[in-house]
Amino acid sequence: MHTEKVIDHIVTWLKEYATNAKMNGFIVGISGGIDSAVTSTLCAKTGFPTLCVEMPIHQAQSQVTRAEEHIAKLKEQFPNVSSLRTDLTPVFESFKTQTPKVDDSTFLDLSLANTRARLRMTTLYYFAGLHKYLVAGTGNKVEDFGVGFYTKYGDGGVDVSPIADLMKSEVYALAKTLNVPNSIQKAAPTDGLFGDSRTDEDQIGASYDELEWAMKMQENKKVLSDFVGREKVVFEIFTRLNKANQHKMIPIPVCEIPNHLRD
Known part of the structure; x- marks a missing residue:
């Protein structure tokens, strides 16, 4: 794959879409994973304002550290990048206290995991609405069109999908060319929705x-x-x-x- 040309193609596509839609910039949820790192870097390269948002919910410290490292590096490289952190852990815990107790917990863990993703989607659209930004999706081709490994109306609720036609291996190729932090390139992919150490491969x-x-x-x-x-x-x-x-x-x-x- 001609990674440099692919990067230029995606960046041009993003710029044209934002311009035609008369939107001011992009917002990306940063997880500390490879997909959000590549997506946010591509958005930053457009020159449009790009807001990187951390939204931890009982997040593992390793994921938080990688997200912070990536955001700091992006902000050093691109003056159009800004960031904020919204700790959704209290919101998530409050939500759980307002729902009826479930006797049969067969699907409880999965339902709560999806709830985390949907709280993050709601948060992204809140800030997107304030700034007139487009929510940039972070799903790749295998996840979005292969096995459907994402939350409907959670991380699947987006305005544009810059990397959804790229296989995971191709995302890694772009990450290398874009100089995404090595800690992210080497980390085992995980959605981080269950509050434990399970990886995507463990789940799938x-x-x-x-x-x-x-x-x-x-x-x-x-x-x-x-x-x-x-x-x-x-x-x-x-x-x-x-x-x-x-x-x-x-x-x-x-x-x-x-x-x-x-x-």
């Missing part, structure tokens, strides 16, 4: 390299019976998640009223 059951392979196999019309061993396991994981999360990837279903019912 396959690495991003494996998921990229499976995504390409699906595009090549391969089926489960074409594989054995680990490849079969990975392809099954990918196809199962791809099917289960189609509701995130396709437009919201609209119940269309037949004309004869309107007459």
